Amino acid sequence: MRRLLFIAPILAFAVLIGVFFAGLHRDPTLLPSMMIGKRVPTFDLAAVRPGDQGLRTGDLGGEPVLLNYYASWCVACRAEHPMLMRLRAEGVPIHGVDWKDEPEAGNKWLIDRGDPYLRVGNDRSGRTGIDMGVSGVPETFIIDKQGRVRYRHVGAITEEDWSQKIGPLMQRLKAES
Amino acid sequence: MRRILSTAAALALLAGSAAAVEPDEQLRDPKLEARAHSLSRDLRCVVCQNQSIDDSDAALARDLRIILRERIAAGDTDDQAVAFLVARYGSFVQLKPPIRGDTLALWFGPLAVLLLGGAGAAVYIRGRSPAKAAALTVSEEAELAELLERDEAR
The missing domain is CATH 1.10.8.640 (Cytochrome C biogenesis protein)
Structure with missing residues (x-):
């Protein structure tokens, strides 16, 4: 019994060190999303492409889609853009939200770099993004057939992100009823 | 300055x-x-x-x-x-995180560590027998007797 009392604090300390050491290698920007499993909040965004219809909550669902937040002022979005273009060419449905940006700038971005989006809306005030818990751009949500958020990806989508996590999840969601 | x-x-x-x-x-x-x-x-x-x-x-x-x-x-x-x-x-x-099921360790962990450590220390200190005082040597005994005698004589 006395031995145990002696060893317990040392063990507890060792466990704490383990926890903190593991914590050192975690990315602090990867916060858990509050949206997982919930329906996308209601929004109705103005068009980015002139004469286009913008993006509404009702446009999501039916088939699993990616909802990608971007902005013309966003540097990491430049790195991500070729990946989105590739996915679009492969037939992956992607909707876009031009976040905290002027629609003209968002449209120029699409003209200059290519347009990977089925539909794209402008969220100038950023409120739609805030309702989704967006903390910056680029950020991508996976929306299932029911219009619920199933996954949140923070930062640019890399080849590895697609092949390891996002692609397989999209495949699984396609199989869901 | x-x-x-x-x-x-x-x-x-x-x-x-x-x-x-x-x-x-x-x-x-x-x-x-x-x-x-x-x-x-x-x-x-x-x-x-x-x-x-x-x-x-x-x-x-x-x-x-x-x-x-x-x-x-x-x-x-x-x-x-x-x-x-x-x-x-x-x-x-x-x-300031709220007190919830998943934040209990955060709020009360340090207290638990203090109690655990305190209990351990208490058991250790209590279990320790007090050190015995060493007996005086013959020459020290003589010195002591002499001192006491001198004190009484005054």
């Missing part, structure tokens, strides 16, 4: 904490503004994570300050206004 030091100290006291709140964000009603201000000091900015939204210059922090003030102006209680942001960004935004 002393004068320079005391002047520097006085200036440092004057500086206080610089909030990032801009005049156009503030509510007209000073009471509501004071509530919003004190709430925003306890809400974490999700961009620059170790600053409150009150301190942060990040654009998103500014948006969240404005939303917080909108909620308060619309008649939300303090709890409701904070809950609005927690529903979107999680309780990560609360610089």
